[in-house]
Amino acid sequence: MEMLITRKAEFSASHRCYNPQLSEAENRALYGESADSRGHGHNYVVEVTLVGVPDPVTGMIFDLKRLKDIINREVVDPMDHRYLNYEVKPFDTVIPTPENIAREVWKRLEPQLRFQNAKLHAVRLYETEDLYVDYSGEGE
Numbered sequence: 001m002e003m004l005i006t007r008k009a010e011f012s013a014s015h016r017c018y019n020p021q022l023s024e025a026e027n028r029a030l031y032g033e034s035a036d037s038r039g040h041g042h043n044y045v046v047e048v049t050l051v052g053v054p055d056p057v058t059g060m061i062f063d064l065k066r067l068k069d070i071i072n073r074e075v076v077d078p079m080d081h082r083y084l085n086y087e088v089k090p091f092d093t094v095i096p097t098p099e100n101i102a103r104e105v106w107k108r109l110e111p112q113l114r115f116q117n118a119k120l121h122a123v124r125l126y127e128t129e130d131l132y133v134d135y136s137g138e139g140e
């Protein structure tokens with residue numbers, strides 16, 4: 001019987017939402033203050049959900065300590081206290097909107113989470129308490 005299990009992690013990072021192909025006015029209209037060249041920070045919360053079948057011996061879908069280590073290694077350590085646009089690829093060329101950050105988190109985690117009885121199901125990225133994005137890959 002398949003079940004979902006979710007682990008939450010947090011990181012703080014700065015970003016700027018700005019498309020160099022658009023004018024200053026267009027960027028300002030689209031992204032508001034997020035277009036400001038000084039950037040600004042968020043306390044991002046990421047929820048990583050696995051789908052799987054609990055192991056009959058351990059009673060677990062996946063070792064949650066191991067999941068935490070993978071999230072830290074792939075997402076938290078590289079992004080925490082960084083200015084995403086300048087310090088974290090691909091955000092030098094990809095606008096670090098919550099949508100694009102959620103997709104990048106998925107791309108970093110999914111190859112690390114392919115197991116016989118468990119795999120990545122969804123990534124939820126909160127930019128603020130009242131704004132989040134869900135991403136579940138491009139479909140297989």
Ligand SMILES: [Zn+2]
Nearest residue numbers: 015034040042
């Ligand atoms: Zn922002």
